[in-house]
Amino acid sequence: MQPPRPATEPPRRTSRLPRGARRLQLLRAAQDVFVAQGFHAAAMDDIADRAGVSKPVLYQHFPGKRELYLALLEEHVSELADRVGEAMGGTDDNRARVNGAVGAYFDFIDAEGEAFRLVFESDLRNDADVRSIVDRGTEVCVEAIAQVIAADTGADPERALLLASGLTGLAETSARWWLPRKGTVSRDEAVALMSALAWRGISGFPRVDDGDHLAH
Amino acid sequence: MQPPRPATEPPRRTSRLPRGARRLQLLRAAQDVFVAQGFHAAAMDDIADRAGVSKPVLYQHFPGKRELYLALLEEHVSELADRVGEAMGGTDDNRARVNGAVGAYFDFIDAEGEAFRLVFESDLRNDADVRSIVDRGTEVCVEAIAQVIAADTGADPERALLLASGLTGLAETSARWWLPRKGTVSRDEAVALMSALAWRGISGFPRVDDGDHLAH
DNA sequence: CGGTTCGGTGACCCGCCGGTAACATCGGCG
DNA sequence: CGCCGATGTTACCGGCGGGTCACCGAACCG
Numbered sequence: 001m002q003p004p005r006p007a008t009e010p011p012r013r014t015s016r017l018p019r020g021a022r023r024l025q026l027l028r029a030a031q032d033v034f035v036a037q038g039f040h041a042a043a044m045d046d047i048a049d050r051a052g053v054s055k056p057v058l059y060q061h062f063p064g065k066r067e068l069y070l071a072l073l074e075e076h077v078s079e080l081a082d083r084v085g086e087a088m089g090g091t092d093d094n095r096a097r098v099n100g101a102v103g104a105y106f107d108f109i110d111a112e113g114e115a116f117r118l119v120f121e122s123d124l125r126n127d128a129d130v131r132s133i134v135d136r137g138t139e140v141c142v143e144a145i146a147q148v149i150a151a152d153t154g155a156d157p158e159r160a161l162l163l164a165s166g167l168t169g170l171a172e173t174s175a176r177w178w179l180p181r182k183g184t185v186s187r188d189e190a191v192a193l194m195s196a197l198a199w200r201g202i203s204g205f206p207r208v209d210d211g212d213h214l215a216h
Numbered sequence: 217m218q219p220p221r222p223a224t225e226p227p228r229r230t231s232r233l234p235r236g237a238r239r240l241q242l243l244r245a246a247q248d249v250f251v252a253q254g255f256h257a258a259a260m261d262d263i264a265d266r267a268g269v270s271k272p273v274l275y276q277h278f279p280g281k282r283e284l285y286l287a288l289l290e291e292h293v294s295e296l297a298d299r300v301g302e303a304m305g306g307t308d309d310n311r312a313r314v315n316g317a318v319g320a321y322f323d324f325i326d327a328e329g330e331a332f333r334l335v336f337e338s339d340l341r342n343d344a345d346v347r348s349i350v351d352r353g354t355e356v357c358v359e360a361i362a363q364v365i366a367a368d369t370g371a372d373p374e375r376a377l378l379l380a381s382g383l384t385g386l387a388e389t390s391a392r393w394w395l396p397r398k399g400t401v402s403r404d405e406a407v408a409l410m411s412a413l414a415w416r417g418i419s420g421f422p423r424v425d426d427g428d429h430l431a432h
Numbered sequence: 433c434g435g436t437t438c439g440g441t442g443a444c445c446c447g448c449c450g451g452t453a454a455c456a457t458c459g460g461c462g
Numbered sequence: 463c464g465c466c467g468a469t470g471t472t473a474c475c476g477g478c479g480g481g482t483c484a485c486c487g488a489a490c491c492g
Contacts, residue, residue: 016457016458016459016468016469016470017469018469019468019469022469037342038339038341038342040256040339040342041342043448043449043450044449044450044451045449045450053470053471054470054471054472055450055451055471056451056452056453056470056471056472057469057470057471059450059451059452060469060470064450064451065449065450065451121341122339123254123256123338123339123340123341123342124339125254125337125339126253126254126256126257126339142393158397158400158401159401159409161393162390162393162394162401162406162409162410163390163409163410163413165389165390165392165393165394166386166387166389166390166393166410166413166414167386167413168389169385169386169387169388169389169390170382170383170385170386170389171382171385172385172389173381173382173384173385173386173388173389174378174379174381174382174385176381177358177377177378177381177382178378178381181374184374185374185375185378190378193375193378193379194378194379194382196420196421197379197382197383197417197418197420197421198382198417199417200416200417200418200419200420201413201414201415201416201417201418201420202413202416202417203416204412204413204416204417205412205413205416232438232439232440232488232489233439234439235438235439238439259478259479259480260479260480260481261479261480269440269441270440270441270442271441271480271481271482272440272441272442272481272482272483273439273440273441275480275481275482276439276440280480280481281479281480281481
């Protein structure tokens with residue numbers, strides 16, 4: 001799993017690294033620690049130790065703990081938003097869109113490193129910047145889906161957004177439920193099942209020319 | 217050393233209270249502070265201040281910050297689980313069950329005091345006890361729903377649980393999306409819309425006698 | 433009216449951890 | 463070689479906040 005380490009992995013501590021490489025290594029180490037312990041329980045010393053380096057090095061690359069965290073958060077929020085965006089834009093078949101979007105959530109949550117916990121289980125949601133980044137990410141996903149719903153059912157924007165938010169919740173929550181139970185249901189089967197649920201639900205709102213009688 | 221206190225100290229503080237009443241008041245104060253600031257940002261002094269009392273009083277009623285938090289968490293997790301349980305047990309009509317369960321999530325999230333944030337946005341999820349309480353709560357909700365699904369569609373337990381978890385996610389996420397937008401869509405309309413989505417989805421899995429071909 | 437009790441307080445302790453200053457090396461270059 | 467500027471390290475500071483101690487005063491009771 002680890003990238004090809006230089007065979008010169010001696011008993012020595014990490015040899016000196018150029019700035020760029022060190023920075024990436026620190027980001028990886030920080031992600032591991034933040035995911036495993038959360039923001040508050042993670043100490044800067046833990047992160048430095050995990051990178052085989054001392055604390056001041058961290059501060060040579062990042063101005064503070066919060067900023068380090070924000071960088072990682074931003075990265076993974078964008079990742080999810082991109083995947084969902086691709087699922088919406090990559091086809092004209094709405095059934096495939098649903099399948100793709102549900103798959104995007106499952107793959108994001110099943111990704112190596114459990115980075116999704118930074119996004120969905122952040123223990124820094126009180127921080128205004130964190131809240132703003134996370135909320136903006138879900139907003140992007142919800143809006144991408146709502147746009148398709150509005151276009152293909154004629155639902156007014158408010159209701160399309162509400163429906164879309166429900167679908168993202170369906171995908172996110174079922175993926176998180178499934179993750180520790182991967183052994184019993186395969187990824188493809190789970191995605192197929194949840195896509196079927198979502199599709200049967202949303203395809204029940206057919207195209208109309210005025211969107212006023214959806215909720216009966 | 218210090219001349220007598222500037223006697224201009226205005227009127228008395230809070231009147232004395234019997235133990236039980238004080239305890240309840242402290243719980244209310246703690247909930248307000250924990251909801252507004254999260255566990256980590258909340259200081260015991262904040263909670264005591266809000267109750268118009270000094271910190272040691274807090275420790276006469278609760279052994280520590282964590283325990284105080286756990287008491288509140290437990291309370292609200294049970295509340296949600298009870299509401300969902302009632303929605304499942306209160307009727308035989310599956311359409312009504314869906315409507316009731318979705319309504320339960322909306323009401324829980326729309327409740328005075330925003331206590332739902334303790335459950336769904338806890339910044340102490342790393343704590344083993346917190347995780348256990350929250351997970352157990354969602355498990356109870358998911359199982360209650362899954363049982364009905366399994367009984368009425370013949371789906372095997374694993375898949376019924378997965379479907380049920382998706383439905384809870386749909387309700388929870390859409391309710392949280394709706395909350396700050398109450399002004400534009402009424403509670404009843406939102407519940408009706410999301411119930412319709414969920415019902416169309418789940419009622420597409422009809423009763424069968426062997427549960428093996430649901431996910432095609 | 434003296435004393436016991438119980439609700440309540442100001443002041444303090446101390447461990448943890450984010451952040452920093454001062455010092456140590458490695459390696460390239462003229 | 464001897465300098466210099468990056469890369470790293472050890473050791474420290476400071477404050478925030480959970481938790482505690484010694485004490486106070488109102489009421490109640492005999």
